[in-house]
Amino acid sequence: MTEKPAAVTMADIARLAGVSMATTSRALKNAPGVAPATRERVHRIAEDLAYVVSPEASGLSGGSTGRIGVVIPSLSRWFFGEMLEGIESVLSTRGLDLLLYRIGDPRERADFFRRLPARRKVDAVLVVGVPVNDTEQERLALINVAIAAAGGQYAPYPYTSIDDYAAGRQAVDHLLFLGHRRIAMIDAIDPNETSWPVDGRALAYTEALGEAGITLDDDLFVRVPWGPVPGAEAMARLLSLREPPTAVFTHSDEIAFGALRTLRRAGLRVPEDISVIGVDDHPLAEQLDLSTVHQDVRQQGESAARLAVGLLTGGPVPGQTLLPTHLVLRGSTGPPRRSDRRPT
Amino acid sequence: MTEKPAAVTMADIARLAGVSMATTSRALKNAPGVAPATRERVHRIAEDLAYVVSPEASGLSGGSTGRIGVVIPSLSRWFFGEMLEGIESVLSTRGLDLLLYRIGDPRERADFFRRLPARRKVDAVLVVGVPVNDTEQERLALINVAIAAAGGQYAPYPYTSIDDYAAGRQAVDHLLFLGHRRIAMIDAIDPNETSWPVDGRALAYTEALGEAGITLDDDLFVRVPWGPVPGAEAMARLLSLREPPTAVFTHSDEIAFGALRTLRRAGLRVPEDISVIGVDDHPLAEQLDLSTVHQDVRQQGESAARLAVGLLTGGPVPGQTLLPTHLVLRGSTGPPRRSDRRPT
């Protein structure tokens, strides 16, 4: 292996420009107090030599890293990918680098909070979709940097998300409006969580039914791990009831996809026999003609990233940003059959 | 904002341990030449004080960053998310950090290669799904670090991917085996690319048909931007032909999803009227009962990450790793109707 050629240093360009390193440094970072002519000369020389400051040296000396750590449970799921894209887009325009920390299963999670691999490596941490419990909060505090959160907030950090309760109400209220009375919900549980915090969407389900004077039926509320396959199985369970629901509200679209599949296999028609509605407006929801509650995940990512940047620059940041959601009605929802309207 | 408390430095733990910083440094990194007792004492004290070395200082002094830059076109698409997950998993076990650089549209791309934001920030670069042209290769070389690639390789870097040609043959040969003669392909083009390199899957399509003695029909080969919506539109175009195909091979599953939707809306039955097969084995392919060619994307990510790490540690790395693919037959493919077997 050939040795790396020594990189161009600031000293080099200072010499070439005939000024001190201090001036060079100021000129390069566009700090005030440099003659325009000098500044331009320095910039040109730096450009010619394709010079870039060493982040290590700069960080060591200046105290900041120019990096933001993003802690996230998944990279392959659409929701998190979209979120990450939003985050990345604002960080990159701010010239900040994005350091990725994925914590999927409980082991990785425990490991992250025990070892804190982000220590001394980032200026701020952005926690995405991970409810941080008290113990974890204590550990996280050791990193000693600003912390913000997005999409699933159960800790005292500034955060951005949708209003899950409102989203749930939009879906369930619509089913009620269509005339459904026997409405099921397939909720998602995180198998990693010992005690999952109150789910806004599930709360919306129970309250909406309650307000409509409908007695809750435990059989109609099923909780499964996230994903299309568990969604399909849950739907099968609902179909095996003596009196199946006429409509199903799922925690997210990808669960609904599974549910739709079960219905198709069972030879049932949607929405004539059963209505289905999800949450997300996943890109494939349109392909599957699934009614859903739209949320702009990318925008959540952008907003959360701005929070993190705001904390960094010391600016005032809102403690909580709730982004709006709205119904997207497609072909998977409709009124129940007449015979179902007035249950025996 | 309260001032950050000064962090624990190596000098602190050296003092506590009653040894020099040199010894402390050696002990901490388990370098040879330290008495076991000393080493253990140092480690214990470091543990107690929750000390971690400053990567900035260590990097500045030692010369490496401990970071790998990943250049990737999308984060929200399943393929890239899955790839990233594979990459992240091996890097994290190696104690390396993952710096994310997304280059989506041509502007971001040009910007990346012009500014080279990864300069001096990483020990190696992993390029995912981005064909790097000659000019870009020259620029990339300026970063002066090891480079590896994954999934879409058109540059002289060690890389991992599937054999696109083989994957295409698996799909098209199967359609031929079923008895189809009038087979269409919906290929994906990257609108960012001026001259897209030869697509292995498209090549497989033309060669397979050629070997079967089938004359190519330009109308049956359509190229569209990636995604379900373009896929749906392409399918519509194929259906508008005087003599539509009896089977369609799509560049990827997500294009096939769109195609399936068009067929459903058109009231056509799959596979009785038209067969559809994709590539990827996307998680939702099963939900949609789509036949496809399976590839293990996560494993590609892992393999590529190992390449990058290998380059770093100076170990010998294979120039090219091709991962296997295999047919997954589901309900979207079947023999053509008898009347179609012998076209007039």
Added chain:
DNA sequence: CTGTTAGCGCATTCAA
């Protein structure tokens, strides 16, 4: 507006 002076926290010589 510009230069001088000190470090930032650590890894390496080289001696001992």
Added chain:
DNA sequence: TTGAATGCGCTAACAG
């Protein structure tokens, strides 16, 4: 096996 000395490349006071 250990320690002292030196420098990695840059920023931040402080003077001028």
